[in-house]
Amino acid sequence: MSTRPLSEEAVWQALARVPDPELPVVSVIDLGMVKSVAVDERGARVELIPTFLGCPALGWIAEKVRAALAEEGLHAEVDFALDVVWEPSRITPEGIAKLRQMGVAVPARRDRAPVACPYCGAHDTEIESLFGPTPCRAVYYCRACRQPFEAMKP
Amino acid sequence: MVARDSGMLDRGRILGDLALQLGDEELFLGHRDSEWLGLAPEIEEDVAFASMAQDEVRHAAFWYELAETAGMGQADALAFDRPATDRRHAALCARPNGDWAHTVLRHYLYDAWDAVRLMALAEAGEETVAQGARRMLREEHYHHLHMEKWVVDLGRAGGEAGQRLLKAFQALLPDLPHLAAFAVDPQALVDLGILARPLPDLRREFVARISPTLAKAGLPVHPVEAALAAQPEDRARSVAPLADAEELLSTMNGVRSLGAAAW
Numbered sequence: 001m002s003t004r005p006l007s008e009e010a011v012w013q014a015l016a017r018v019p020d021p022e023l024p025v026v027s028v029i030d031l032g033m034v035k036s037v038a039v040d041e042r043g044a045r046v047e048l049i050p051t052f053l054g055c056p057a058l059g060w061i062a063e064k065v066r067a068a069l070a071e072e073g074l075h076a077e078v079d080f081a082l083d084v085v086w087e088p089s090r091i092t093p094e095g096i097a098k099l100r101q102m103g104v105a106v107p108a109r110r111d112r113a114p115v116a117c118p119y120c121g122a123h124d125t126e127i128e129s130l131f132g133p134t135p136c137r138a139v140y141y142c143r144a145c146r147q148p149f150e151a152m153k154p
Numbered sequence: 155m156v157a158r159d160s161g162m163l164d165r166g167r168i169l170g171d172l173a174l175q176l177g178d179e180e181l182f183l184g185h186r187d188s189e190w191l192g193l194a195p196e197i198e199e200d201v202a203f204a205s206m207a208q209d210e211v212r213h214a215a216f217w218y219e220l221a222e223t224a225g226m227g228q229a230d231a232l233a234f235d236r237p238a239t240d241r242r243h244a245a246l247c248a249r250p251n252g253d254w255a256h257t258v259l260r261h262y263l264y265d266a267w268d269a270v271r272l273m274a275l276a277e278a279g280e281e282t283v284a285q286g287a288r289r290m291l292r293e294e295h296y297h298h299l300h301m302e303k304w305v306v307d308l309g310r311a312g313g314e315a316g317q318r319l320l321k322a323f324q325a326l327l328p329d330l331p332h333l334a335a336f337a338v339d340p341q342a343l344v345d346l347g348i349l350a351r352p353l354p355d356l357r358r359e360f361v362a363r364i365s366p367t368l369a370k371a372g373l374p375v376h377p378v379e380a381a382l383a384a385q386p387e388d389r390a391r392s393v394a395p396l397a398d399a400e401e402l403l404s405t406m407n408g409v410r411s412l413g414a415a416a417w
Contacts, residue, residue, distance in 0.1 A: 041176040043241040050289075051295065052209065052212075053209070053212045053213060053216060053289055053290070054209070054210075054212030054213070054293070082282075082285040082286060082289060083285050084294055085288055128198070129201065130296045130299060130300050131199040131202035131205040131206070131296070132205075133201070135205055135208060135209060138296075139198070151347075154298060
């Protein structure tokens with residue numbers, strides 16, 4: 001494989017095509033998982049922020065990042081940064097909209113106040129369980145439309 | 155120059171020993187959490203304990219990797235191959251789950267102490283330890299909230315639930331001085347800038363943190379204060395009783411010990 005110079009902008013575009021394996025509507029960029037991108041003659045270096053240390057998808061995501069950049073002819077080193085703590089406030093507005101469409105709400109920063117139901121928009125919601133199908137998600141219930149739904153952990 | 159070199163060695167050694175302690179505690183409690191899979195009283199608790207087990211085991215991996223960096227050995231070997239006699243965990247972390255009241259009260263007390271300890275590590279100057287501690291504080295926060303709710307709910311329910319909670323409290327009380335302690339000299343951790351505050355301060359923070367919750371659950375706090383005062387644990391604490399850790403390790407390593415599998 002021949003390597004050709006690729007701009008940081010092109011690396012960000014490639015990262016926008018790397019989905020979260022459990023929430024495939026959003027990319028690692030939508031989730032606010034990308035801390036930094038650097039490109040030099042040897043290749044790219046991407047620093048990712050793990051949502052949760054124990055997330056079993058981290059290895060898979062790192063592999064997909066390497067593969068997406070290899071498609072662009074770029075060798076990539078992927079590291080997980082620990083100096084930044086991931087929080088739902090890192091999710092981009094686009095990411096929040098995409099998650100809502102698939103029934104996952106995004107609460108405001110470290111807040112246990114009621115989140116808006118992704119189905120009907122009501123705030124008459126409560127946490128049913130802090131533990132959902134993945135480490136980063138909790139299970140909620142909307143009393144207005146009587147629907148359980150998921151939200152990123154507050 | 156010589157004195158300084160030996161100081162550096164001590165620092166690496168103490169960091170490695172601390173990492174082994176934290177790794178052993180998270181791994182053992184995470185294993186006990188995983189024992190509820192398929193058996194928890196409701197489906198949400200099955201999910202919750204699976205999720206917490208996943209968090210604890212990954213936190214353990216972080217500490218074992220740090221111990222590897224400190225020259226203590228390879229991380230997986232440190233996690234799985236050290237016998238009970240070499241473990242540094244608090245006795246409470248390896249205790250069998252018992253009933254639901256024992257499970258949630260044990261976890262609550264551990265999470266409360268862990269939060270106090272992690273804050274003191276996060277606020278100190280050892281950067282790798284502090285970064286890991288800050289991440290874990292966010293993740294452990296949910297365990298803490300979850301267990302706190304269970305303890306209060308069981309206490310307020312009274313009847314059999316209240317009786318079982320009280321029985322669990324009495325069973326766990328003797329383990330608290332060993333929990334609120336370190337497997338290394340706690341003053342050395344402070345002197346080396348790894349821990350922001352001395353052990354007596356952390357113990358006071360622990361009591362202040364659990365007091366309102368115990369009160370809501372109808373449990374007395376003064377036996378906790380008395381138990382801690384009777385055993386200051388101002389030096390490196392002793393090894394936990396071996397039987398619980400031996401049983402846990404033999405179950406945890408049941409498949410690994412077959413030896414023939416390629417991982």
